[in-house]
Amino acid sequence: MEKNLECYAVEFEAVSTYYYGERRPAIRDITLRIPAGVLALIVGPNGAGKTTLLETILGLLRPRNGRVVTLGYEIPRMASRARALSSYLPQDFMKPPAEPFTAREVVAMGLASNNPAGRLSEGDWKRVDRALEMLGMLEYADKPFGKLSGGQQQKVLLARAIAREPKLLLLDEPFSAIDQETRSHIVSEIFPSLLEDGCTILLVSHELDHSHIDADMIIRMADGRIERVIARDVHAIH
Ligand SMILES: Nc1ncnc2c1ncn2[C@@H]1O[C@H](COP(=O)(O)OP(=O)(O)OP(=O)(O)O)[C@@H](O)[C@H]1O
Ligand SMILES: [Mg+2]
Structure with a gap:
């Protein structure tokens, strides 16, 4: 079947x-x-x-x-x-502080895994930024992921999960690690x-x-x- x-x-x-x-x-x-x-x-x-x-x-x-x-x-x-x-956000998400990728690149990785050769189209990058915006993280898009707070990292990973538009x-x-306001x-x-x-x-x-x-x-x-x-x-x- x-x-x-x-x-x-x-x-x-x-x-x-x-x-x-x-x-x-x-x-x-x-x-x-x-x-x-x-x-x-x-x-x-x-x-x-x-x-x-x-x-x-x-x-x-x-x-x-x-x-x-x-x-x-x-x-x-x-x-x-x-x-x-599918998108999966695991429980233990903390990355080492030396993580060199920016928040935007971390979200983009979520899309790259489903694209041939891992290349992102212009539309994909728009989806990445839309997801960051939904989580209030667009202003941190160019910041290295490792330099974000724990809650901010969790928001970026949630943005990555959503940007894939999963079923x-x-x-x-x-x-x-997410504050009450963002949670609601x-x-x-x-x-x-x-x-x-x-x-x-x-x-x-x-x-x-x-x-x-x-x-x-x-x-x-x-x-x-x-x-x-x-x-x-x-x-x-x-
Ligand atoms: N890697 C592992 N090796 C062996 N046993 C494990 C492993 N991970 C979890 N277990 C065991 O499997 C059972 C279920 O664990 P699981 O991680 O699914 O629980 P959980 O409900 O997610 O708990 P938590 O709320 O603490 O995250 C537990 O008895 C745990 O000790
Ligand atoms: Mg668990």
Whole structure:
């Protein structure tokens, strides 16, 4: 099966993922369907398996058991196809302070990976600047990435993820260094506009209070399992 025509962004069937040399699975026996076009919040304590879940979705970690389909592509067999349509902002993003690339170049790298020969068109550079502007980082575009503050770096990496215009956006604790004002702007302006364009957003958070996030689905994980899924009738909404 090359392409799955069902409208799920992510499908897991009895999936378990182990880290190399570990006897205990980091996520175990997970069955889950995330419809396309929703904002799904993934919550749970440290070690619950949230990051492992995201990395299994992209095939960065290989599931030992079960079936994973991302954007209609079998994982890991067709993972490169799924990854080309996705953006992933990992949890540990800090770059060494000597990073020589400017903020604009860092965002541009997000587009280069999908372009033949890594060359960017004029339109691509416009997308880069638009993404920087959305995050309020255009005025820092020419500054070396390593000389930005932690929160500013996180905004630039979020701009890079958005500039790719992904079908699937995976964000692992994207707000850890971001101030309240920017956070509300992202949640109330940027996320809705991405959802409107048909993007599916998976947002990992271990914040206890996530009432400010208008999630279509809340996936609560604990000890490598899904403890609870709360979903609203997403088809009625998007
Ligand atoms: N590289 C690794 N090697 C072995 N075990 C790992 C590795 N990374 C994570 N684990 C284990 O897998 C389990 C799930 O970890 P994971 O990083 O997915 O949790 P998490 O929910 O993202 O936690 P946090 O909120 O701290 O980011 C934990 O028990 C953890 O100890
Ligand atoms: Mg994590």
